Amino acid sequence: MxxxxxxxxxxxxxxxxxxxxxxxxxxxxxxxxxxxxxxxxxxxxxxxxxxxxxxxxxxxxxxxxxxxxxxxxxxxxxxxxxxxxxxxxxxxxxxxxxxxxxxxxxxxxxxxxxxxxxxxxxxxxxxxxxxxxxxxxxxxxxxxxxxxxxxxxxxxxxxxxxxxxxxxxxxxxxxxxxxxxxxxxxxxxxxxxxxxxxxxxxxxxxxYPLGKLLRMSMQIIINYTALPLRVMTYGGLIVALLCFGLGIYFIINKIFFAVPLGFTATIVIITFGLAIIIFSLGIIGEYIRRLYFAQLGKxxxxxxxxxxxx
Structure with a gap:
């Protein structure tokens, strides 16, 4: 037929x-x-x-x-x-x-x-x-x-x-x-x-058990929406504003109150910033991986x- x-x-x-x-x-x-x-x-x-x-x-x-x-x-x-x-x-x-x-x-x-x-x-x-x-x-x-x-x-x-x-x-x-x-x-x-x-x-x-459903949901979100990229954009903006605000706070304390900059505060800021950077690099890496497989034409x-x- x-x-x-x-x-x-x-x-x-x-x-x-x-x-x-x-x-x-x-x-x-x-x-x-x-x-x-x-x-x-x-x-x-x-x-x-x-x-x-x-x-x-x-x-x-x-x-x-x-x-x-x-x-x-x-x-x-x-x-x-x-x-x-x-x-x-x-x-x-x-x-x-x-x-x-x-x-x-x-x-x-x-x-x-x-x-x-x-x-x-x-x-x-x-x-x-x-x-x-x-x-x-x-x-x-x-x-x-x-x-x-x-x-x-x-x-x-x-x-x-x-x-x-x-x-x-x-x-x-x-x-x-x-x-x-x-x-x-x-x-x-x-x-x-x-x-x-x-x-x-x-x-x-x-x-489709729970784990497979969750993985499928993440695949759909990554492949068919721009949500992860928007999370990076807005997340980076929020972190930048927080770090800027904390920086101003510590500078004011140092100039007007002679308060020594705390080691703990410095480590927290550095660690938090690195976490955001690594998370963002992970998302970028995932998109690069998909672009690579897409160009292979499998x-x-x-x-x-x-x-x-x-």
Missing amino acids: SSCHYSIVTSAYQTAAFLEELLERIDLTMQQVEGDYEVICVDDRSLDNSWEVLKKVQLDKTYPLRLIRLAHNHGQHRALLCGLQAARATKAVVVLDSDLQNPPEEIPRLIEAFQEYHPQVVYGVAKEKRQASWRNLGSRILGRFLLREGALTPYASPYKLLSRKLVDQLITSRFEYVFLDAMISWYTKDVRMVEVIQKERIHGKSS PSFHIQEISECI
Whole structure:
């Protein structure tokens, strides 16, 4: 099949227990949608038997299922970007997680909103998020901050439909750190939202523990906002003003009150100033490192195997 109207893209990592049901439900759902389709599943080098399950489904079923196996574990967003690059859809691409928390049965609602309003993105936003309260709080705080910084589109969620035009822009972009929703915000603000159902996770646990979420948040802030540079600018200004004020204070004490300059005060000022300088150099070093890796032109992912439907 050279092209189709819609592509459904998902990534698999340690989700072997979900895959067969997920793909079956996608097929049943897309049979109700006007236009042909394909399903692309990218195995992000799972440690379980996800790839074997996918191969078995592809052999046993008759719907258009295309499989890609990455050579290394590159992360969910790089795996999804790989799927977007492989998508043959002429109208739109639907992206969803493979853990069945976002039911595939909601895909027609995304397509209906796309057909009615013709936006670049349609997000499926959960009426009620079925996850830990600390995750909800963290997501809201980070989301509002990134939205204020212009590094995120409104309603951003893992369940989304992307127009063909936007997909073409995303797959030709050269971001050193791939985070799809932040990348989308660089290209468009033409966004629609539909409410969808989110289910409880029935097998396993999230592949995003607290430590990984914190690291991902820092990567997003560094790669898609200027906050660290602003912290350096304003922090340096505040420290300079404090040091200037302390200097005036000690000079006045020395001239008018003959108070000897204290060794402790001198050490505190020097140590505080050095700490700010070292912190600032660390931030500058991080940006230089990213510029270095960006100019290397390293690919976002490496494909080991592609399995096309017969």
